[in-house]
Amino acid sequence: MTVGVVEVSPRDGLQNEAEILPTARKIELIRRCVDAGARRVEAVSFVRADRVPQMADAEAVMAEVPRHSDVSYIGLVLNRRGLDRALAAGVDEVNCVVVATETFSRRNQGASVDAMVQQWAAIAGAAHAAGRKASVTVAAAFGCPFEGEVAPTVVADLVRRLAAAEPDEIALADTIGVGVPAQVRQLVRAAAAAAPGVPLRAHFHDTRNTGIANALAAVEAGVRVLDASVGGIGGCPFAPAATGNVATEDLVYALHRSGHPTGLDPRLVIGTAAWIGDQLGKATVPGALGRAGWFPAEPQ
Amino acid sequence: MTVGVVEVSPRDGLQNEAEILPTARKIELIRRCVDAGARRVEAVSFVRADRVPQMADAEAVMAEVPRHSDVSYIGLVLNRRGLDRALAAGVDEVNCVVVATETFSRRNQGASVDAMVQQWAAIAGAAHAAGRKASVTVAAAFGCPFEGEVAPTVVADLVRRLAAAEPDEIALADTIGVGVPAQVRQLVRAAAAAAPGVPLRAHFHDTRNTGIANALAAVEAGVRVLDASVGGIGGCPFAPAATGNVATEDLVYALHRSGHPTGLDPRLVIGTAAWIGDQLGKATVPGALGRAGWFPAEPQ
Structure with a gap:
C-alpha cells in the first residue's frame, strides 16, 4: 500500500536552520526533491519577514519552482494577509497551523487557540x-514544551472545530518529538472520529x-x-530542544522495507x-541512511 | 507490563569502541548501570585477547563487579575454553552467538554455522x-552484510537447532541494523513457533x-x-557501517511512555x-535523550 510523503525541507527544514540559503539554492533544493519523486512539497511560508527571515523570499522562490501537472506546492499561511x-x-495548497495548547499558541503565533481557529476558517474559506486546497496542522498534538501532556480529548475537540471549515486534510504534528506509537494510534483514532x-x-x-x-504506527x-x-534538517526555534524533522531518506527506508512504496527514489x-x-x-x-547505506546494497 | 533490559554497554558497547577503557573504569560503568536499575548486565566476553583486546581483562572486571542477589552478570563465550x-x-549466565549466515559466521567467528551450533550445544550442556544459565543469540537474523536478505525460514531452522540444547533464552539480533517492525513481528512469530x-x-x-x-514491535x-x-555506544567492527546499539536511555523513554516500566531510573x-x-x-x-531531555520535564 502506497504512502505519500510531503517534502517539508524547503519550508519547515530551512526555516529552522541558522544558515539562510540564497533563493537559487532553495529552488535547486525543491527541484532536486521533485526529481527524486516528491509530488507534494511544502515550499515556502508567507509570514512576517522580520520574524522568519529565512522565508522572506517566498514569492521569488515560488516564481521559479519547476511546474509539473502532478506536483503540488504548499505554502504555509497563518492569516488572511499570508493567504493573499x-x-x-x-501555491497549489495552503497549510495553516493551529497549536493545541494555549501557551505555545500565544508564544509561537502571538494569538490564542480560539483566534487561530477563526483565522483558519477564514483562510480555508x-x-x-x-x-486551492486548504489543510491545517494541529501543532504540539503529542505534547507541549510549556504545558506538558496534551490530553487526546483536547486534540479531538480542536480537530472537530477545525473540521468545520472543510479542510482537504488535517495533520497531527508532534512538534517537539515526544510521542510514542501507542499515543499515535490513540490520537489518530480520536482525530478520525472527530473529523x-x-x-x-x-x-x-x-x-x-x-x-x-511513530510514522510507521500512523500508517x-x-x-x-x-x-x-x-x-532531517530543521526543527522548531520556538520549541526548546525540538531538533529534527524525520529524515525523508530514513522514512523512505522504513516504508519501502515495510512494503509501502512512496514513489521516491532512495x-x-x-x-x-x-x-x-x-x-x-x-x-x-541527522538522517542515518546517508551514513549507513541502503539494505540490501541497491536501493529498491 | 514490565519489560526487562539487558545492559550490554560493558561488553557489546566497549568491545566495539576504538578507545580501550582501564579496568577500573569498566567496573565503574557496570556499577553505574546497576545503580541505575540494571538487573542483567552483559559484563565481559571471554574471547581471544589478540582478536578483541578491549576484553582482555575480563577476569579482572568480573572479580570486582558489585554483587547483589538480584543482579545477573552475563559473559559472552564462543567455545569451551571461553566457557571454562x-x-x-x-558469571551468572553465559551467552553464545551463532550467526544466521555462513559467510558472516566464517568471517566473524572463523567457523561454519554448523560448527557454531555444535559449540553452542557443548557450551549450554x-x-x-x-x-549457570545459558542463552544464545542469533546474529544477523534480520539481514547479513555479506549475503543480504536472510529468509525467516533460515532463522527459524537455526532457532530450532539451537533450542535442542535447552537454552534459557534465545535472542534475535539485528546485528547490522537493517530490520523494520513488520520483519520483527514475522521473525518473532517464527522463532516462537520454532522454540x-x-x-x-x-x-x-x-x-x-x-x-x-523494532524494539517496540518486538514487545x-x-x-x-x-x-x-x-x-548507544558500540556496534560491530566486523560488520560494515554497523554503528549503534539502541541507546538504553532512548529505549527506556519509548518503553516508559508506552506503559512498560523497566525498573531503570531514567x-x-x-x-x-x-x-x-x-x-x-x-x-x-548517539542516544537522543541526553540532548533532548525527558518529557514531561521530570523523568517518570
Whole structure:
C-alpha cells in the first residue's frame, strides 16, 4: 500500500536552520526533491519577514519552482494577509497551523487557540473560493514544551472545530518529538472520529528517537500521508530542544522495507540529503541512511 | 507490563569502541548501570585477547563487579575454553552467538554455522552442568552484510537447532541494523513457533533509525527482554557501517511512555550515558535523550 510523503525541507527544514540559503539554492533544493519523486512539497511560508527571515523570499522562490501537472506546492499561511500572498504567488495548497495548547499558541503565533481557529476558517474559506486546497496542522498534538501532556480529548475537540471549515486534510504534528506509537494510534483514532471523512496526515520529529516508530504506527492506524524533511534538517526555534524533522531518506527506508512504496527514489533522496548538508555547512545531516547505506546494497 | 533490559554497554558497547577503557573504569560503568536499575548486565566476553583486546581483562572486571542477589552478570563465550574461563570468573549466565549466515559466521567467528551450533550445544550442556544459565543469540537474523536478505525460514531452522540444547533464552539480533517492525513481528512469530516455551530476547541496532520502532514491535509481538547499550555506544567492527546499539536511555523513554516500566531510573541512565561519553572522549553519545531531555520535564 502506497504512502505519500510531503517534502517539508524547503519550508519547515530551512526555516529552522541558522544558515539562510540564497533563493537559487532553495529552488535547486525543491527541484532536486521533485526529481527524486516528491509530488507534494511544502515550499515556502508567507509570514512576517522580520520574524522568519529565512522565508522572506517566498514569492521569488515560488516564481521559479519547476511546474509539473502532478506536483503540488504548499505554502504555509497563518492569516488572511499570508493567504493573499500565497494565492498571488501561485501555491497549489495552503497549510495553516493551529497549536493545541494555549501557551505555545500565544508564544509561537502571538494569538490564542480560539483566534487561530477563526483565522483558519477564514483562510480555508478564501482558499477554497480561489480554487486551492486548504489543510491545517494541529501543532504540539503529542505534547507541549510549556504545558506538558496534551490530553487526546483536547486534540479531538480542536480537530472537530477545525473540521468545520472543510479542510482537504488535517495533520497531527508532534512538534517537539515526544510521542510514542501507542499515543499515535490513540490520537489518530480520536482525530478520525472527530473529523470523519477528512484525510489525515502526520508530522513527526525525531527528537527523542521515536519519529520512525511513530510514522510507521500512523500508517498502521490508517494515515496515508506523512511529512518528512530530506536529511532531517530543521526543527522548531520556538520549541526548546525540538531538533529534527524525520529524515525523508530514513522514512523512505522504513516504508519501502515495510512494503509501502512512496514513489521516491532512495538514491536521489540520499543524494539530496548530502547536498543540502553541504549547502548548510553541516559535516553530516541527522538522517542515518546517508551514513549507513541502503539494505540490501541497491536501493529498491 | 514490565519489560526487562539487558545492559550490554560493558561488553557489546566497549568491545566495539576504538578507545580501550582501564579496568577500573569498566567496573565503574557496570556499577553505574546497576545503580541505575540494571538487573542483567552483559559484563565481559571471554574471547581471544589478540582478536578483541578491549576484553582482555575480563577476569579482572568480573572479580570486582558489585554483587547483589538480584543482579545477573552475563559473559559472552564462543567455545569451551571461553566457557571454562567464564565459569571460573563467576558469571551468572553465559551467552553464545551463532550467526544466521555462513559467510558472516566464517568471517566473524572463523567457523561454519554448523560448527557454531555444535559449540553452542557443548557450551549450554557444560554451563547447565555447572548450575549457570545459558542463552544464545542469533546474529544477523534480520539481514547479513555479506549475503543480504536472510529468509525467516533460515532463522527459524537455526532457532530450532539451537533450542535442542535447552537454552534459557534465545535472542534475535539485528546485528547490522537493517530490520523494520513488520520483519520483527514475522521473525518473532517464527522463532516462537520454532522454540516453543523458550523465552525470547531481542537485540537491535539503530544504524538505519529503525531500532526503537523494532524494539517496540518486538514487545508487542511478545518479547519481554531487550538488549540496549547506555549512550548507544558500540556496534560491530566486523560488520560494515554497523554503528549503534539502541541507546538504553532512548529505549527506556519509548518503553516508559508506552506503559512498560523497566525498573531503570531514567535520570541515572542519562547521567551514565553522559559519563561514558566523557570516558570515551566523545562530544556527544548517539542516544537522543541526553540532548533532548525527558518529557514531561521530570523523568517518570
